[in-house]
Amino acid sequence: MLSIENLHVNVGDKPILKGLNLQIKAGEVHAIMGPNGAGKSTLSHVLSGKSGYTVTAGNVTYQGENLLDLEPDERARKGVFLAFQYPVEIPGVSNIYLMKAALNAIRKHKGLPEVDAMDFLTLVKDKVKLLEMDEKFLYRSVNEGFSGGEKKRNEILQAAILEPSLCILDETDSGLDIDALKVVAAGVNSLRAEDRSFLMITHYQRLLDYIKPDIVHVLADGKIVKSGGPELALELEAKGYRWVEEQVA
Amino acid sequence: MSADQIISQYPAEYAKFADALPGQSVAWLRLLRQDAAQQFSAHGFPSLREEAWRYTNVSAIEKKLFSPATSTEIGAIDIDSLNQHLLADAWSVVLVDGHFSASLSMLDGVPDSVTVMNMANALEQKAELLESYFSQAVAAKEHGFVAFNTAWFSDGLFLHVPAKQVLTRPIQILHVVTQAGFMANTRDIIVLEESAEAKVLETFVGCEEAYCSAAVMEVSLAQNADLTLYKLQMEGEKAYHFGGTYVKQARDSRFTHHNFAFGGLLARNDIHTDLNQAAECDLNGLYLGVKRQHIDNHTRINHLQPHAISHELYKGVLNQRAKGVFQGRVLVAEQAQKTDSMMNNRNLLLSDDAEVDTKPQLEIYADDVKCAHGVTVGQLDEQSIFYLQSRCVDKQTARNMLTFAFANEMVEKIKLADLHDQVLEQLLIRFPQVGIQHNWL
Secondary structure, three states, rough: OEEEEEEEEEOOOOEEEEEEEEEOOOOEEEEEEEEOOOOOHHHHHHHHHOOEEEEEEEEEEEEEEEEOOOOOHHHOOOOEEOOOOOOOEEEEEEHHHHHHHHHHHHHHHHOOOOOOHHHHHHHHHHHHHHHHOOOOHHHHHEEOOOOHHEEEEEHHHHHHHHHOOOOEOOOOOOOOHHHHHHHHHHHHHHHOOOEEEEEEOOOOOHHHHOOOOEEEEEEEEEEEEEEEOOOOHHHHHHHHHHHHOOOOO | OOOOOOOOHHHHHHHHHHHOOOOOOOOOHHHHHHHHHHHHHHHHOOOOHHHHHOOOOHHHHHHHHEEOOOOOHHOOOOHHHHOOOOOOOOOOEEEEEEEEEEEEEEEOOOOOOOEEEEHHHHHHHHHHHHHHHOOOOOOOHOHHHHHHHHHHHHHOEEEEOOOOOOOOOOOOEEEEOOOOOOEEEEEEEEEEEEOEEEEEEEEEOOOOOOOOEEEEEEEEEEEOEEEEEEEOOOOOOOOOOEEEEEEEEOOEEEEEEEEEEEOOOOEEEHHHHHOOOOOOEEEEEEEOOOOOEEEEEEEEEEOOOOEEEEEEEEEEEOOOOHHHHHHEEEEEOOOOOOEEEEEEEEEEEEEOEEEEEEEEEEEEEOOOEEEEEEEEEEEEOOOHHHHOOOOOOOHOOOHHHHHHHHHHHHHHOOOOOOHHHHHHHHHHHOOOOHHOOOOOO
16 A cells, blocks of 8 residues: 655755655554654655655655655545644635535546535535534534644544545544544544555554554654554553663664 | 915816806805815825825826716616616615716615715705714815815715614615716715614726726714625726725714725725724725735724724735735724724735735723734745645645635625625636635635
């Protein structure tokens, strides 16, 4: 599904990612943990195509294609979804419109007919229930006036509707109380499928109590320094990030 | 400067038509006109040296010496194109080249207690009532446009709503200029007595050649009265526009203004309001500039007494070589404790050559007040563009959506459905490159 080889990324002149390697197979759930400043968000931004980052070396192949050659919207149409750490408010553009437009863009890309307004509403209302959201959020402007938890739920709602192949969750758990976290995790778990992969970026081990990863990676100083099973997250929890950083040093 | 130096050619030119001006038999008005003409002769149109005019050069109006239209052949007007600007469910006063057209206006069914008539007629029938309101909210010495207007206005609207009367339909004043080189110079007086309510729309349209349209409106709101005033300025591409709206608000009264400045080569709006105790004003504005348009909005809110509330939001979208000006002044008098005032001006510059000069000014002499102001001048937010792209929207469409959403916020505030659709239509026409889709909303 996704193959990252020797990825080096700069922000300005400053190297942030320094030779990152990662292989994600279809259906796998990978968690990337690491201290602040390790390059976690840079990784999610580079994969989704945000500007401001310079790839100085390495390759990223997604479904056999060079991902880095594609515009952000092309990546999205081809099934790469980023759940934002800080979802952006878009006053004046309705949430439900954006979701419908995005879904139809993806369907068009797959050669499928567009969904009509009625079918879309049925689909969306189902997913809204799953995420225990109020339907009124559908008709509001994108993220405008949403609380932090509502914004994160809205991101997962979009993932549930768009059914991406590669779902990148950028600190989706940060700032959520335990009830909200359970709802968001249930939403993510319902999306797990054989042909869908997840890359979860998180600072907190707590998320992994609710979404069980297949593989846990530790990112420090721009590289993956350790990979293992879910037990690695527990070890990290017990010993702290300093343990990893000491091993790197 | 010698005393006999001629500052403006207009007084000599307009003196020729003085006999045709309305209200020449009304003594108080004759005096006002004389005084204003002297004022104008001495100072002319405002110059860049005046603080309130330093960003807006109106010298072209002097050079062009626009002539007054003394009468208009109604036959020259495309009635169908006029009708598209009229609200379906409104009483209307149509002013063609500054003169009332009874045949184009619609005043059937206005309640007997309410006065809606053209100014020339009102000066014949209601001169005594008018005297209490004329030149009360603004005086000729304000600046050259007000002096000029007072001296030589040709017609306008007089609206008087008695106490507790709530108008069931909006009143629309449609200003049309049909010919090149004309100056339409009109004066409106709106009076709402205690607890009266009304909605008024001013619409400005005109031909594609150079002309000037200048309208001065004085509004008097008695205690607890409520006026919503809409202005839709869609002058022709080569037109000069001046619009002055001067409001006096008695205790507990409410004034809501929606100012859409879309047309004209050079357009200037003055909106001033005086707030007495617990009065409230809500000033909304949207200006869209393309090509070489220059659009200047100048607002002044005077908090004179305690507990008054003012909210102001002006938004501008400037493209190509257009220039916008926003000068917003809020004055809080010493006794105006518990004032609540919020002023915001947000500008979107879509090209490197577009420009905006924005100047919010707070002058606060009271010590227990809540006052805030904010100004932004910028391009589209890159974060927002990326977010939309990550949801499959291509970059150009993302830019278009954000531009449209920015402007549309002001359109969504319109409460008259018919007018809302008209203004939305204008937004769609004026940004054709945006490829707006209705379902973005």
